[in-house]
Amino acid sequence: MSRIEFTPDTPGLSEVPGFRVGFAAADVRGKGGDRPDVAVLHSQAPCAVAGVFTRNAAAAAPVLICRERLASSRIPLHGFVANSGNANACTGPRGRDDTLAMAARAEIACGAPAGSFLVCSTGRIGERLPLDRLLPGIDGAAAALDTTTAAGQGAATAILTSDTRPKTATARFAIGGKTVTLAGMAKGAGMIQPDMATMLAFLATDAVVAAPVLDVLLRRAVASTFNAITVDGDTSTNDTVLLFTGGASGVAINPDTDPDGVAVFAEALEKVCACLAEKIVADGERTSRVVELMVEGAATGHEAERIARCIGNSLLVKASWAGGDPNWGRLVDAAGYAGAALELDRLELDYDDVPVLRAGEAQAENKLAWKKVVARPRFTIRLRLGLGDGAFRLLATDITEGYISYNKSE
Amino acid sequence: MSRIEFTPDTPGLSEVPGFRVGFAAADVRGKGGDRPDVAVLHSQAPCAVAGVFTRNAAAAAPVLICRERLASSRIPLHGFVANSGNANACTGPRGRDDTLAMAARAEIACGAPAGSFLVCSTGRIGERLPLDRLLPGIDGAAAALDTTTAAGQGAATAILTSDTRPKTATARFAIGGKTVTLAGMAKGAGMIQPDMATMLAFLATDAVVAAPVLDVLLRRAVASTFNAITVDGDTSTNDTVLLFTGGASGVAINPDTDPDGVAVFAEALEKVCACLAEKIVADGERTSRVVELMVEGAATGHEAERIARCIGNSLLVKASWAGGDPNWGRLVDAAGYAGAALELDRLELDYDDVPVLRAGEAQAENKLAWKKVVARPRFTIRLRLGLGDGAFRLLATDITEGYISYNKSE
Numbered sequence: 001m002s003r004i005e006f007t008p009d010t011p012g013l014s015e016v017p018g019f020r021v022g023f024a025a026a027d028v029r030g031k032g033g034d035r036p037d038v039a040v041l042h043s044q045a046p047c048a049v050a051g052v053f054t055r056n057a058a059a060a061a062p063v064l065i066c067r068e069r070l071a072s073s074r075i076p077l078h079g080f081v082a083n084s085g086n087a088n089a090c091t092g093p094r095g096r097d098d099t100l101a102m103a104a105r106a107e108i109a110c111g112a113p114a115g116s117f118l119v120c121s122t123g124r125i126g127e128r129l130p131l132d133r134l135l136p137g138i139d140g141a142a143a144a145l146d147t148t149t150a151a152g153q154g155a156a157t158a159i160l161t162s163d164t165r166p167k168t169a170t171a172r173f174a175i176g177g178k179t180v181t182l183a184g185m186a187k188g189a190g191m192i193q194p195d196m197a198t199m200l201a202f203l204a205t206d207a208v209v210a211a212p213v214l215d216v217l218l219r220r221a222v223a224s225t226f227n228a229i230t231v232d233g234d235t236s237t238n239d240t241v242l243l244f245t246g247g248a249s250g251v252a253i254n255p256d257t258d259p260d261g262v263a264v265f266a267e268a269l270e271k272v273c274a275c276l277a278e279k280i281v282a283d284g285e286r287t288s289r290v291v292e293l294m295v296e297g298a299a300t301g302h303e304a305e306r307i308a309r310c311i312g313n314s315l316l317v318k319a320s321w322a323g324g325d326p327n328w329g330r331l332v333d334a335a336g337y338a339g340a341a342l343e344l345d346r347l348e349l350d351y352d353d354v355p356v357l358r359a360g361e362a363q364a365e366n367k368l369a370w371k372k373v374v375a376r377p378r379f380t381i382r383l384r385l386g387l388g389d390g391a392f393r394l395l396a397t398d399i400t401e402g403y404i405s406y407n408k409s410e
Numbered sequence: 411m412s413r414i415e416f417t418p419d420t421p422g423l424s425e426v427p428g429f430r431v432g433f434a435a436a437d438v439r440g441k442g443g444d445r446p447d448v449a450v451l452h453s454q455a456p457c458a459v460a461g462v463f464t465r466n467a468a469a470a471a472p473v474l475i476c477r478e479r480l481a482s483s484r485i486p487l488h489g490f491v492a493n494s495g496n497a498n499a500c501t502g503p504r505g506r507d508d509t510l511a512m513a514a515r516a517e518i519a520c521g522a523p524a525g526s527f528l529v530c531s532t533g534r535i536g537e538r539l540p541l542d543r544l545l546p547g548i549d550g551a552a553a554a555l556d557t558t559t560a561a562g563q564g565a566a567t568a569i570l571t572s573d574t575r576p577k578t579a580t581a582r583f584a585i586g587g588k589t590v591t592l593a594g595m596a597k598g599a600g601m602i603q604p605d606m607a608t609m610l611a612f613l614a615t616d617a618v619v620a621a622p623v624l625d626v627l628l629r630r631a632v633a634s635t636f637n638a639i640t641v642d643g644d645t646s647t648n649d650t651v652l653l654f655t656g657g658a659s660g661v662a663i664n665p666d667t668d669p670d671g672v673a674v675f676a677e678a679l680e681k682v683c684a685c686l687a688e689k690i691v692a693d694g695e696r697t698s699r700v701v702e703l704m705v706e707g708a709a710t711g712h713e714a715e716r717i718a719r720c721i722g723n724s725l726l727v728k729a730s731w732a733g734g735d736p737n738w739g740r741l742v743d744a745a746g747y748a749g750a751a752l753e754l755d756r757l758e759l760d761y762d763d764v765p766v767l768r769a770g771e772a773q774a775e776n777k778l779a780w781k782k783v784v785a786r787p788r789f790t791i792r793l794r795l796g797l798g799d800g801a802f803r804l805l806a807t808d809i810t811e812g813y814i815s816y817n818k819s820e
Contacts, residue, residue, distance in 0.1 A: 054747075055749075056743065056747045057748075057750070057752040058742050058746025087739075089743070090739055090742050125739025125740065126739035234725060235746075236743065237742075237746060315643060315644060315809065315817075316642060319813070319816075320817065320819070322814060323817075324818075329497075329499065329534065332468050332535070333468055333646065335467075336468025336469070336645075336647060337464075337465070337467070337645035338467075340467070342467040344500060361502055362536055399814060401811035401814045402811075403729070404729045404809060404811045404813075404814060407733075408729055408730065408734075408735060
């Protein structure tokens with residue numbers, strides 16, 4: 001039995017002792033109304049922080065600033081400020097100035113040292129931030145910092161763009177009689193094939209973890225969670241996952257003194273990341289199905305991943321999923337162009353528990369049973385290549401007409 | 411002025427002296443009706459033939475047989491038989507037997523030597539060919555072999571699947587007072603990101619060309635035409651381009667004796683391939699726009715190609731094209747995840763003749779003009795990276811809601 005108490009759909013970051021969160025409506029989109037669009041996290045104690053970012057060469061200004069601040073160990077970090085509605089991407093040197101202005105405003109408003117805040121933005125690409133509205137919004141979010149459920153849920157709502165619901169999760173476990181909390185919130189919806197992360201995910205814990213250890217643990221968790229999902233195959237300019245450790249629990253996660261504690265922490269981190277990643281997929285723009293795609297028996301793990309991504313991003317495969325059509329031929333076609341070793345007469349394919357291919361031959365007598373599986377809102381496709389030990393699990397969605405019409409205009 | 415007389419929308423293969431074509435309706439789809447679905451090409455004289463095939467690891471049985479027959483020089487080739495409605499892909503050893511049965515039937519019906527026919531199939535994946543209907547259809551197509559316009563157009567129609575119109579082109583040029591003809595027909599529509607070719611393209615000429623020369627010329631032409639288009643990013647199991655040379659013109663294309671003649675032949679071949687490739691894109695499943703994507707100034711040609719393919723296959727970019735939305739931010743995002751060198755502050759972008767980005771900065775005053783360009787059914791997007799000499803041209807389409815609904819079921 002796991003020693004971890006795990007809960008999805010929680011208040012999120014406000015549950016972590018030592019942290020306060022706040023949110024505000026700054027009308028970043030310029031459409032009026034009081035939709036929350038600014039979130040702030042603050043820790044009175046200095047934090048060790050690990051971050052994983054998009055590898056997109058057109059990475060946005062806030063991503064560049066986060067990378068710089070994480071690489072410099074001169075100033076301890078105390079929090080982040082995030083906005084939705086504008087990604088501050090492809091905005092040139094002025095975009096960089098705007099990001100620094102957001103950080104400075106949050107630092108002042110929270111009484112934190114200069115240079116101690118990270119910044120994330122998500123939304124439209126190619127337009128300058130409306131600082132005249134955004135900076136007062138940051139003041140408002142900082143003034144509202146709290147540890148209540150409303151504060152946590154409000155912040156989880158403020159970072160959303162085309163998402164339809166907030167995404168949060170919390171894990172708790174005990175080490176040496178002390179409780180450690182690890183919670184997070186995320187947003188996704190479109191431009192989702194993270195090349196490390198969803199557009200934005202924020203995690204915090206009250207454990208004490210040294211930055212290098214934190215970095216390893218976060219990268220490992222992200223690889224099998226946020227980096228193993230796809231909605232539309234597009235990798236965003238703003239993908240960011242941040243993990244803050246405040247230390248209020250007094251529990252140290254240290255591989256030298258307590259390897260077992262590291263294992264529990266890593267498991268809790270993986271559970272929270274996996275839950276948030278699945279929530280992103282399930283809330284993909286106008287999607288109707290989540291497909292868990294397991295590729296096994298590939299020559300290498302890398303080839304298993306390539307095959308899974310070719311299948312999970314094939315527009316023809318995704319269209320057939322939208323139609324509840326068990327079109328295994330398109331799936332094998334997509335596996336075939338992955339540039340990976342594949343022998344047709346060894347393929348085994350199952351839709352949930354129904355055999356579709358055995359030794360490459362269609363099990364036609366199961367046709368009605370396949371169709372029933374593919375009509376489900378969530379199902380598993382398992383493709384075994386029979387060549388080696390390479391395996392990869394990818395969470396993917398269908399693509400509906402609604403995705404296209406939704407994305408036809410900005 | 412070019413010495414080549416080029417014409418799109420011709421009868422196609424029936425125009426090439428020395429060749430006869432025929433077609434028939436065999437009801438391969440099993441839906442009744444008299445839709446043509448079998449085509450045969452026959453040359454009394456033995457042909458040198460070059461072929462380029464899909465690199466999909468799940469290549470269909472007819473692709474495997476074509477490869478084998480082209481690799482063996484024991485038996486000269488005399489023609490091909492092709493069917494639509496069933497791809498004979500993922501059909502195991504029986505699929506191979508069925509392909510050989512198609513070839514044998516066509517050879518007997520045309521009075522050609524055993525082993526002298528190539529075979530192509532296109533359509534559904536994963537089901538056996540209905541030989542009981544298909545073999546008599548091959549007899550019918552062979553009995554109808556002719557050099558008429560009706561025969562050529564019928565054959566060009568018989569190979570179609572979800573295409574809406576036949577695709578043909580013809581080039582003629584003179585060498586030494588003798589006229590050489592080079593004509594072709596193709597089909598496309600869905601599963602189009604050829605990893606060498608559209609699903610099927612057939613070319614024939616009455617020039618005399620040695621097989622090794624023919625092979626080089628065909629590969630070169632395919633690289634910049636059939637291999638530089640995308641509809642949906644899916645590479646088919648059956649992609650095939652075949653070029654038959656019968657020699658009836660008596661004109662020899664020989665790099666040792668007449669390099670100028672080789673240049674003209676290569677240009678004619680490239681023109682025919684380019685025309686057929688563009689017809690495939692313009693007839694992409696339920697698409698509404700053709701976009702000519704020019705990526706220039708990349709660090710290498712390979713990086714230019716990767717960027718062009720990332721843009722041309724980005725679902726978000728394609729959805730915005732469908733909406734007539736000049737969403738350059740999504741385009742830069744897609745360029746950014748191509749894994750190629752890119753410096754945002756050097757980017758220059760034009761939609762037709764309207765500047766969109768200069769030194770990475772949006773030329774916002776042109777916004778209305780961009781929108782007008784993107785509303786056109788065909789326009790050019792030119793992205794200059796300012797890093798080197800790498801360039802690539804990709805013809806791409808939008809993706810509409812109609813593509814998704816069309817492909818929701820088989």
